[in-house]
Amino acid sequence: xxxxxxxWLESLLLxxxxxxxxVPLGETEVLPGDDRIVGAxxxxxxxxxxxxxxxxxxxxxxxxxxxxxxxxxxxxxxxQTYIVSQHANLMADPSTSTxxxxxxxxxxxxxxxxxxxxxxxxxxxxxFFGRPSEAITSSVDPPPMSTSSVSSSxxxxxxxxxxxxxxx
Numbered sequence: 001x002x003x004x005x006x007x008w009l010e011s012l013l014l015x016x017x018x019x020x021x022x023v024p025l026g027e028t029e030v031l032p033g034d035d036r037i038v039g040a041x042x043x044x045x046x047x048x049x050x051x052x053x054x055x056x057x058x059x060x061x062x063x064x065x066x067x068x069x070x071x072x073x074x075x076x077x078x079x080q081t082y083i084v085s086q087h088a089n090l091m092a093d094p095s096t097s098t099x100x101x102x103x104x105x106x107x108x109x110x111x112x113x114x115x116x117x118x119x120x121x122x123x124x125x126x127x128f129f130g131r132p133s134e135a136i137t138s139s140v141d142p143p144p145m146s147t148s149s150v151s152s153s154x155x156x157x158x159x160x161x162x163x164x165x166x167x168x
Contacts, residue, residue: 005129010099010110013125015044016083017097017114025087032062040083041065048128081124085116 019040023030030037041063049057054067068076088094097114105111112122 009125009129010112012044012048012128013112013117013122014097014099014114015048016040016121016125017112017117018095019044019083019121020095021083022085022087022094022115025089030084032064034063037083038063045083052128079127081127082120083116083124085119085121088115091115 020036021030021040038061046057046059046065049065049067052067052069054069056068056072058066058068070076094115097112097117099110099112102109102111114121116122
């Protein structure tokens with residue numbers, strides 16, 4: 001990963017992980033338009049999207065955001081994800097996020113810890129790299145990345161391909 005790219009992506013990931021977008025304990029959903037979701041999109045995601053130089057950004061009052069890169073045609077690619085995460089009743093401090101050496105956990109390279117890191121927020125941050133930009137990188141292609149997770153219920157397995165991010 002290029003020197004300019006890694007700090008940008010790590011900063012985005014840590015900001016996303018700290019965003020309070022969890023389903024409250026005892027509840028099963030967060031409804032569209034929830035102030036926490038709209039706030040996270042407004043304060044964390046949209047500024048980062050703007051740094052990538054999209055041709056268009058569309059917003060919906062419910063918190064949805066869509067960015068278009070390139071010409072307005074019918075044959076584009078949609079990358080869809082979400083920022084809501086489950087409650088963090090098993091975490092000591094769900095409002096923090098950090099990146100640590102994965103060796104302690106048997107994983108090569110850095111690991112991110114924070115609420116929703118493996119559920120949705122890690123892949124959400126990685127999806128930003130689907131559109132390389134001179135704002136964050138001088139490479140033509142984004143670097144290979146993958147996500148993997150271990151949760152309190154079932155561990156996932158990483159599936160690594162040169163240009164995709166998949167958690168299974």
